[in-house]
Amino acid sequence: MKRIKAITNLIHRCHCVYDIGSDHAFLAILILKNKIANHVVNIENKINPLNNGKKNLLKNDLIDKTTNVINNGLQNITKKVKIKPNYIVVAGLGGSTIVKILKTCRLIKREITFIFCPNSQAYILRKWLNENKFSIEKEQTIFNKKFYQIIVAKEKKTKITSMKKYLYFGQKNKQLDLLTWKKYLSFSEKMISNNKNLSYNKQYQKMLKEINQWK
């Protein structure tokens, strides 16, 4: 819940938020209860999580303020949903899945603020954003049983190039929560140097190797 709360804190009062991979619909509930948006579109690619979310919305008497659809990310979403988003949130999915979702987005991206909270591979997402004219406006590292990074991004007219080290560790984290960011950095460093046999560490090693090859 701390993670979902931190995401909602980054959304300004608006008309509509899309939540891709909405599952339990906790994000929609928090947004609507706090009157941050008038409407939330919950997008799920599986029926059970979608139904689970609908049940929670019904319990909270908020179902009328939502649209709940089965869809693969944003693929052809305009055929099913007519209301336009001010924000699109994608949380709890891996960085490469988020990139796949972004690649099929045919909405006018420049009009939308994207909030991502990948549960892994944040660097893959940052690298794609970097190569596709997105600027990272804000970042926040939070600890909720494990470290999560929240990335607020907007598409721009021209390419904005970030230094490669920032693609992995972030750059703007210091503005919102410097202390947690520092803890995350030292945690990552320890993971890389101490636990050579952990498969988790192998992922980090792979990331570092890849990062070193980036120009």
Ligand SMILES: C[S@@+](CC[C@H](N)C(=O)[O-])C[C@H]1O[C@@H](n2cnc3c(N)ncnc32)[C@H](O)[C@@H]1O
């Ligand atoms: C781990 S849950 C995250 C739930 C919530 N967003 C959160 O952060 O707590 C991931 C959800 O995303 C859904 N999902 C995975 N890939 C998806 C896709 N391509 N399109 C829509 N939903 C997807 C899954 O069915 C699952 O319910």
